[in-house]
Amino acid sequence: MSQPVTQHDVDQVAAALPGWLPSQRWFGGKDREVTSVRALDWTVVEDGDPALVHLVVEVGQDDRTEPYQLLLGRRSDGLPDVPATAAIGVEDGPVWYEASGDADLTGVLLDHVAAGDVVGDLRFEPEPGAELVTGLRAHPITSEQSNTSLVYGGQYILKLFRRLTPGTNKDLVLHRALREVGSSHVAEPLGAISGTLGDDEVTFAMLQRFLPDAADGWVMATTSVRDYMADDAGLPPGDLGGDFAGEAYRLGRAVADVHADLARALGTETAAGDDLARTVEAMERRLDRVAAAVPALREHTDGIRDAFHAVVDVELRLPLQPVHGDLHLGQVLRTVSGWLVLDFEGEPAASLAERSALRSPLRDVAGMLRSFDYAAHQLLVGQPHDDARRERADAWAVHNRTAFCDGYAKAAGHDPRDEAVLLRGLELDKAVYEVGYEHANRPDWTDVPLGSIARILTEEA
Numbered sequence: 001m002s003q004p005v006t007q008h009d010v011d012q013v014a015a016a017l018p019g020w021l022p023s024q025r026w027f028g029g030k031d032r033e034v035t036s037v038r039a040l041d042w043t044v045v046e047d048g049d050p051a052l053v054h055l056v057v058e059v060g061q062d063d064r065t066e067p068y069q070l071l072l073g074r075r076s077d078g079l080p081d082v083p084a085t086a087a088i089g090v091e092d093g094p095v096w097y098e099a100s101g102d103a104d105l106t107g108v109l110l111d112h113v114a115a116g117d118v119v120g121d122l123r124f125e126p127e128p129g130a131e132l133v134t135g136l137r138a139h140p141i142t143s144e145q146s147n148t149s150l151v152y153g154g155q156y157i158l159k160l161f162r163r164l165t166p167g168t169n170k171d172l173v174l175h176r177a178l179r180e181v182g183s184s185h186v187a188e189p190l191g192a193i194s195g196t197l198g199d200d201e202v203t204f205a206m207l208q209r210f211l212p213d214a215a216d217g218w219v220m221a222t223t224s225v226r227d228y229m230a231d232d233a234g235l236p237p238g239d240l241g242g243d244f245a246g247e248a249y250r251l252g253r254a255v256a257d258v259h260a261d262l263a264r265a266l267g268t269e270t271a272a273g274d275d276l277a278r279t280v281e282a283m284e285r286r287l288d289r290v291a292a293a294v295p296a297l298r299e300h301t302d303g304i305r306d307a308f309h310a311v312v313d314v315e316l317r318l319p320l321q322p323v324h325g326d327l328h329l330g331q332v333l334r335t336v337s338g339w340l341v342l343d344f345e346g347e348p349a350a351s352l353a354e355r356s357a358l359r360s361p362l363r364d365v366a367g368m369l370r371s372f373d374y375a376a377h378q379l380l381v382g383q384p385h386d387d388a389r390r391e392r393a394d395a396w397a398v399h400n401r402t403a404f405c406d407g408y409a410k411a412a413g414h415d416p417r418d419e420a421v422l423l424r425g426l427e428l429d430k431a432v433y434e435v436g437y438e439h440a441n442r443p444d445w446t447d448v449p450l451g452s453i454a455r456i457l458t459e460e461a
Ligand SMILES: Nc1ncnc2c1ncn2[C@@H]1O[C@H](COP(=O)(O)OP(=O)(O)O)[C@@H](O)[C@H]1O
Pocket: 141, 143, 144, 145, 146, 147, 148, 149, 157, 159, 187, 208, 209, 210, 211, 212, 214, 216, 330, 331, 332, 333, 342, 343, 345
């Protein structure tokens, strides 16, 4: 007979988490020591052996605390077929581990959503009208991501939001709004898991239709880059079989359509006189924060600050509106019917206020332009300096950034390149964010955005 899960068990797991969290891809605080982990709330989803426990913890780092969610498995017969890094170092008794990779345990989450169950503090709800197939086994996706997604039988994908923000998650809100106005550029939302975080509502997970045949934009773009880099004949990027520009153009159109649909669904606002000044102040605060953590950024801060200050005098042509907030090639999927945009949560570290603010749609354009630069230059990281390869990377990026802007301009009826000063400032702001993101999450990649900043600053303003 298995023992019920107790507060003592949960406290023991929490005590082991400071050493374990930094090894998890989704943990967003790898740049700072974890000084405390406290269990805020826990729910036994499946009792028995194995047991499944939903745990919300408060992670303390420096003078900040942040809530994260975990799915814990407990078994008396040892670790199941999950990566060894899933094991949490609790010494006595049954093994405790991160259970998102344990298909024997995670299937029940879909079944609860389909049934609209309430389990302890967790509310599982299908979207109105969603008819869900149950009894499917799940496997976690392996792509680079800040959250954890489980795919059920190739039909559904359940995203567990790791770092929790109070309120209905923006990803869910914007997906619902876009589907309501008939957007074909997002995957259908099918359900959610929610509960409370202190006094606030919180979304723990979102269930969506899974598109098994979709190709990831990042994989497609980097394949094209490799193709181009491997070519010995020195052909321009547009003359190669793996040219991505046609896709980049269609992607630009899709992003413009999504912006138009978001504006239609949720409204726009004319920017107030001091909006740009406040935006620039926020950009400068971020620059200071990231430069304090990453010394290599400091040689560029004056140049970046100048570019930011130039933005204050820009005349905003577009109204503010809900935007994606963290748009890049890993957030778009090519399906047989066109491009899909994913993950409207915004930047993983952004505050609730930042995520919910109406913003210029050029932020998303800047994000995607940065991503073309990333795709082109990430192959060169850690390689000996090679001018010819660097030039080819630049050429690929320019070619595809141009195609993306052409597509965007065609569908939106305005060309983002006409607002060059704002776009440059927003690209630099994004690159500063990326320096901070990479430093905290993938330190080996920090040179990619740092290299871009150096390049942008040498280009004429
Ligand atoms: N509806 C879907 N169909 C197919 N693949 C998907 C779908 N949604 C997400 N994915 C895959 O999961 C990855 C991560 O999803 P995303 O929502 O961006 O998570 P995160 O917020 O953790 O980055 C995507 O890059 C994509 O490869």
